[in-house]
Amino acid sequence: MYVEVSPNEYHVLHPRPVYLIVSRSRDGRLNVMPASWVSPVYDDPFLIAVSIWSGSLTHEYVMETGELTINILSEKHAELAYKLGTESGRDVDKFKKHGLKPYPSKTISTPGLDGVLGFVECVVRDKLRVGESTLFICESKAVHVDKEVYEKYGWNLSKTSILLHGAGKSFTTTSRLIRVSK
Numbered sequence: 001m002y003v004e005v006s007p008n009e010y011h012v013l014h015p016r017p018v019y020l021i022v023s024r025s026r027d028g029r030l031n032v033m034p035a036s037w038v039s040p041v042y043d044d045p046f047l048i049a050v051s052i053w054s055g056s057l058t059h060e061y062v063m064e065t066g067e068l069t070i071n072i073l074s075e076k077h078a079e080l081a082y083k084l085g086t087e088s089g090r091d092v093d094k095f096k097k098h099g100l101k102p103y104p105s106k107t108i109s110t111p112g113l114d115g116v117l118g119f120v121e122c123v124v125r126d127k128l129r130v131g132e133s134t135l136f137i138c139e140s141k142a143v144h145v146d147k148e149v150y151e152k153y154g155w156n157l158s159k160t161s162i163l164l165h166g167a168g169k170s171f172t173t174t175s176r177l178i179r180v181s182k
């Protein structure tokens with residue numbers, strides 16, 4: 001037996017992995033925000049759709065430079081992800097406030113973040129206006145992973161856990177590995 005909920009009840013598609021999006025202004029200022037509306041959409045080249053609200057500073061910077069990095073988080077980053085998503089780089093230098101260290105990218109001017117599980121260097125290939133947000137179709141130019149916890153075909157979930165966002169202040173993790181037989 002089901003009950004009908006609002007057609008806008010987007011939480012039915014949560015929890016979702018949450019990433020930190022690092023962006024850079026034309027004149028070199030850095031900003032960072034969490035985003036969970038991020039999805040792979042093609043494999044060769046690897047394309048990723050990222051939905052970013054047009055009022056955010058991240059949106060302004062990505063529009064300016066056409067670059068961003070997608071930084072992959074583990075459960076230890078939950079508090080940080082929440083804080084970075086409840087303040088804007090328009091009001092505070094988030095790198096300075098949270099003691100974040102950039103990690104140089106190989107192909108773009110926008111860095112990743114030191115201390116995350118890994119990050120993807122992206123350039124914007126396409127944009128689609130969706131309501132008050134923009135869906136950026138981003139092409140991966142380089143992928144960096146923590147070699148201690150990454151193996152062929154992905155993250156070793158017995159050694160690390162990927163952070164997921166539920167709703168509001170609730171986060172969860174990929175804490176159990178399920179292997180199917182065939």
Ligand SMILES: Cc1cc2nc3c(=O)[nH]c(=O)nc-3n(C[C@H](O)[C@H](O)[C@H](O)COP(=O)(O)O)c2cc1C
Nearest residue numbers: 033034035036037052053056057058085087088089
């Ligand atoms: C867990 C979490 C996930 C979020 N996911 C998104 C998202 O996918 N897209 C988006 O535009 N904003 C998302 N937000 C909100 C932005 O992170 C928030 O508006 C942020 O303050 C923007 O920062 P900025 O102005 O410094 O760019 C999320 C916030 C949290 C806490």
